[in-house]
Amino acid sequence: MALDTLPSLPRKEQLILDLLVAEGPSFGLQLVKLSRGALKRGTVYATLARMEAKGYVESEQEALPPNAIGLPRRIFRPTALGTRVLNAWNVLAREFALEVPR
Amino acid sequence: MNPSAGSSCPPGTLFLRIARLLFAEQTISRVFLPAVADFQNELREASTSRLTHLVARCRWYWALPALLVVTPFSVSIRSIGDQSSSHAASGGWLFTLLYVAMFVGAWSCVQEFMTAAIVAGVVLAWLMRAWNDRHPAVLSILGRETSRDCGKAFSASRPLIANSISMR
Numbered sequence: 001m002a003l004d005t006l007p008s009l010p011r012k013e014q015l016i017l018d019l020l021v022a023e024g025p026s027f028g029l030q031l032v033k034l035s036r037g038a039l040k041r042g043t044v045y046a047t048l049a050r051m052e053a054k055g056y057v058e059s060e061q062e063a064l065p066p067n068a069i070g071l072p073r074r075i076f077r078p079t080a081l082g083t084r085v086l087n088a089w090n091v092l093a094r095e096f097a098l099e100v101p102r
Numbered sequence: 103m104n105p106s107a108g109s110s111c112p113p114g115t116l117f118l119r120i121a122r123l124l125f126a127e128q129t130i131s132r133v134f135l136p137a138v139a140d141f142q143n144e145l146r147e148a149s150t151s152r153l154t155h156l157v158a159r160c161r162w163y164w165a166l167p168a169l170l171v172v173t174p175f176s177v178s179i180r181s182i183g184d185q186s187s188s189h190a191a192s193g194g195w196l197f198t199l200l201y202v203a204m205f206v207g208a209w210s211c212v213q214e215f216m217t218a219a220i221v222a223g224v225v226l227a228w229l230m231r232a233w234n235d236r237h238p239a240v241l242s243i244l245g246r247e248t249s250r251d252c253g254k255a256f257s258a259s260r261p262l263i264a265n266s267i268s269m270r
Binding site for chain 2: 040043
């Protein structure tokens, strides 16, 4: 897939992609818990929305049982583009011997 | 025992009402609904212990207003779910107006303090600028050179990124 501009991958987005690739599709709150304090409840949903707009992740609502109370949660998974950008970032980081924060 | 069993509305309802006043529907569905859904789910899971329930509630009561403030600045990319919308977050201007209103509202109470703070800030900025003009910092000269080097490094890294992406 050809892109108009070079994809950017800020640290938080990289962490989210890392977690989604490693742990599989996750809810926002799961990502917060998996990140062990690196992601916050107050910002992760805005970051996920931005990543979805960039095409790095996709989401769908979970199916609720018929008599369930409350809103359906949204589950996020990495897209092919997101995985490619993450791989490219890792190649770049290795090339420059950067210490990639986890 | 479910501590929230007595309330008529599910938790987060008021928050969503406020968010709907400030933001476009795409932003609500992409940012705020997932947050509130996770909030409600965590409260449900924590309903067995009163303490855990309280801790979860406190965490979310801190996080949700933060999300309200962060979203206009962080979700400004076009097309969250709708290519025709020029801005996913339409609450940015409203927040700016809110800040201005707060500033104007506080003016009458702390007029002297705010005047003094503004004057002191301007004087300090002017003094720093004058000092900087007279004593050009080594760091700023180095910074210019470093930024040139960074520019070179970045342009050198572009083909690498492009290659690594096209390889996959």
